[in-house]
Amino acid sequence: MVLLKVKFTFQKRVHLAQTLWMLCWLSVLTGILTFALGIYLKCELKRQSEVMDNTDIHLVPNTLIVVGLLSMLLNFIGVKISSDSLDLAKFPRWKGYVEPYLVFSFLFTFLMLFASLLSYLMRGNLDASLKIGLRNGIRFYKDTDTPGRCYQKRTIDHIQMEFQCCGNNNYKDWFDVQWISNRYLDFNNKEVRDRIKSNVDGRYLIDGVPFSCCNPNSPRPCIQRQITNNSAHFNYEFQTEELNLWMTGCREALLSYYTGMMATIGTSVLLCYVTQLGVLTGLRYLSIATEAVVGQENPECDSEGYLLEKGPLETLYVTAKALKAKFNFNQVQTEPAPTETAVTEDNKTEK
Structure with missing residues (x-):
């Protein structure tokens, strides 16, 4: 048909x-x-x-x-x-x-x-890949002297500035990691020693974020240290200062x-x-x-x-x-079997 x-x-x-x-x-x-x-x-x-x-x-x-x-x-x-x-x-x-x-x-x-x-x-797949990758990137942010991680800080800073984002899910992700290298910490400072001792893993954790999280649209200079401490800054309320930092997480932005x-x-x-x-x-x-x-x-x-x-x-x-x-080029061509008539003629010829 x-x-x-x-x-x-x-x-x-x-x-x-x-x-x-x-x-x-x-x-x-x-x-x-x-x-x-x-x-x-x-x-x-x-x-x-x-x-x-x-x-x-x-x-x-x-x-x-x-x-x-x-x-x-x-x-x-x-x-x-x-x-x-x-x-x-x-x-x-x-x-x-x-x-x-x-x-x-x-x-x-x-x-x-x-x-x-x-x-x-x-x-x-992309969401899962970014979730783990950004989490590791933030964790290794401070390792600028470690081979294989030397450019991790630069990569994270560029992403946060280019995509106007902060952290993996939000800016609070930076509160859970030590993102400042030990080489830039003054261990003679009592505040630094106390903060390290107060942590079970001996990490220097602060309620602060890198400069790349700062929103340039903010009318005031960026507050990136003691973000949750209202008394540390004049006329400041961290829950209402949405313009101070990027609110979107980098995983969502990417x-x-x-x-x-x-x-x-x-x-x-x-x-x-x-x-x-x-x-x-x-x-x-x-x-x-x-x-x-x-x-x-x-x-x-x-x-x-x-x-x-x-x-x-x-x-x-x-x-x-x-x-x-x-x-099907590899197929072997087989010769046809001789017929009964051909066999009889061959026998006669031999006789």
Whole structure:
């Protein structure tokens, strides 16, 4: 049973070929854009790799890069097929290759769909990665002399200033860690010694935050030490001084930034997926309709195109069998066994 049969005149075939030619070039450009977006997202994730705990989130940019490269290659071939369909002397050279190309391109659309959905589904992994990474970054903030952690302070300060955030969840996260190195503490100072002794782990904990948490929109000089002590500052109430520090946690700020970027990329890839399905459908009709007039006395006669010659399941089975026969190069060719007649003649000859 032929599925979705359509009759094509010569003009319709020409218009279809021209439209597909433009759509294929457009898809090549979108492939370049997808590749560029994948590279950009990967660079952005690498830029903040010090505050990310795992590499699973790199699956998104890696998939986008592969999708972009394959899209450019497949649609460039589509440009050649749609262009050669207007020249019946060139089109026969595609015989035997169009069907495998369409099958591979159809499978490729599932990869595009996967890349689009992946951009939306990685929020949970990204959240968990940022939660652990930022927690470790704040904990190692003071270790500027430790190999491998020398730039942790600079990274955290840049993130807090760039994304206008403070701490992991909020500014109070800094109260639970010693973020001032011992080399900058005066152990002759009684207050310092008492504060260290009062802590079970011997850490110097204060109700203060780094300078990068300060909000420049505050009308007063930033208060970053003794934040919860109202009596330590004139005309100060820490519960109402919201402009003094950034109130948003860096995990929330980074998560919002990256999920927004991934959602935009996912939507773009989804539109490319829809366009690619349209290109494949058009190329299928064009190839069938053009093959029908190859070798005809009147190449401008009408022809018919269809989406599937048989039912979906039967077409899938026949296509898989044909592809297996075409690409099974390692199959050993066995010689047929001699027939009974041939054996009898051989015996007579020997006698």
